[in-house]
Amino acid sequence: MAQGRAVGRFTSVGDDLVTLFLCGDVMTGRGVDQVLPHPGDPRLREAYVREATTYVALAESVSGPIPRRVDPAWPWGDALGVLDDLAPDVRLINLETSITRSGDFAPGKEVHYRMNPANIACLTVARPDVCALANNHVLDFGQNGLAETLDTLAGAGLRTAGAGRDAAAARRVAAVGLAGGGHVSVVSCGTGSSGIPPRWAAGVSRPGVDLLPGLSRQVADEISGRVRAHRQPGDIAVISLHWGSNWGYDVGREQVAFAHRLIEGGVDLVHGHSSHHPRPVEVYRGKLILYGCGDFIDDYEGIAGHEKYRDDLRPLYLASLQRGSGELAELRMVPMQAHKLRLRFAGGHDRRWLAATISRVSGPFGTQVELAPDGVLVLRGYGQ
DSSP: OOOOEEETTEEEOOTTEEEEEEEEEEOOSHHHHHHSSSOOOOBOOOSSOOBTHHHHHHHHHHHOOOOSSOOTTGGGTTHHHHHHHHOOSEEEEEEOSEEOOOOOOOTTOSOOOEEOGGGTHHHHTTOOSEEEOOSSSTTTTHHHHHHHHHHHHHHTTOEEESEESSHHHHTOOEEEEOTTSOEEEEEEEEOGGGTOOGGGBOOSSOOEEOBOSOOOHHHHHHHHHHHHHHOOTTOEEEEEEEOSOSSOSOOOHHHHHHHHHHHHTTOOEEEEEOSSSBOOEEEETTEEEESOBOEEEOSOTTOOSOGGGOTTEEEEEEEEEETTTOOEEEEEEEEEEEOSSSEEEOOHHHHHHHHHHHHHHHGGGTOEEEEOTTSOEEEEOSOO
């Protein structure tokens, strides 16, 4: 492992590595949108909640008063300082909201997320290199809402993957150039198990997402083939995959086999998301698999029902990969906590709980997590 140097309270890795910032779901709509400088239409069509402002009130009931018309950086909180200190080479997020003024609620959905396009600075302030869009909320306001989302992101200079105006666009690889040569190439796709409706699949002339027909070997090989067709010497390939249920630590055999097949086919990192809390971490053939990154930004504070999973704890993942081989050199996880619709550093007890939990659920995959003296969780036990 490369020798590091101190950067504030954290550590930066050497030039022979490529460091990626990864996180779970970034949902800046609904209640989050209502506290930003340009709140959109608050009306909802949920069974029990009719206005997005209710989610702000729920968060205030457990966290205290939340200011309105906050700076666009507010939801990212302390996470921005970490990213500034460590300056990862590539920043990848799963953007789980539409960005639209549309009132065309997608039928058959219990929950709809949207952020006012005027609040796009809430995303650009974090400088994501790629926004993965193949998820179960990007078409919450129909094809027109998707078109406005794509236009808004493009207008802000943000790359996207996983959704588009046709299947070819949705399946397109997003390539981020690296200062030392080569690229990080990102493919974004999703499965029905995450709640993506079948009708959202992009077609030859139909807008939508890259929705996988299943988790077969053939599907894995097709995705790997896309990566190989695009790959140049020195590139690193990432599959950002929206899959699985919201709750629980179990990872099915089919998911494990699919992730392994992707790695065997030439993928360097599997970036899984959809679960509201972190799921197991595995290193397979030297390559990183994050089965579920958990939530990162959303308005879920004060919603009762699954407290045992501590979904208020939000890891910020920093994966450092070897240039050339794509093998994992180091995985660091900075424990954040949602508080007042904002990310702050998690406290000592919470960091210990998170380290113990991720270690416990990742143990069957041969990995463990240790809490380092600087408060960062570090992956151990995979044959470094």
